Amino acid sequence: MIIGELSARSGVSPRLLRYYEEQGLVTATRAANGYRQYDESAVTTARIVRMMFQMGFPQDKVRAVLACAGDGAAEADHDAARVSVAQMRDDIDQQMQQLAATREVLTDFLERR
Known part of the structure; x- marks a missing residue:
């Protein structure tokens, strides 16, 4: 195509x-x-x-995931991708917690006004 x-x-x-x-x-x-x-x-x-x-992930993490996605990827590529994906998941969890805390502060502000 x-x-x-x-x-x-x-x-x-x-x-x-x-x-x-x-x-x-x-x-x-x-x-x-x-x-x-x-x-x-x-x-x-x-x-x-x-x-x-x-989502803000750097190119090296994108590369690690893509390396694992192809046919014939080496076990080392899979291991590296697992580590990168786990770190991405943890980063998302942290961002979600920060957003929830920010939302709570904003909600408190609006309720006081």
């Missing part, structure tokens, strides 16, 4: 897809006409990459 179709199916803009490719997070081949060609798995990969970046 070409970049426009990948963009439509993944919800990721062509500009971001080109950036992800530049960073080695999404792969493409080139057709004879020079157009980028993506395989079916690029749809899921692009969605995962976008979601992780939107």
Whole structure:
């Protein structure tokens, strides 16, 4: 599929897809006409990459998860991904606790006014 179709199916803009490719997070081949060609798995990969970046995760953690997602990934890749995903989960838990505390302060403020 070409970049426009990948963009439509993944919800990721062509500009971001080109950036992800530049960073080695999404792969493409080139057709004879020079157009980028993506395989079916690029749809899921692009969605995962976008979601992780939107959540604020750094590129090294995104890479660790993607390394584990491919066929034939080494056990070391799986171990590294497990560690990264566990850390991401813990980071999300901490963010949720901070947001809940902030919400409580705001609610208290509104109730006093």
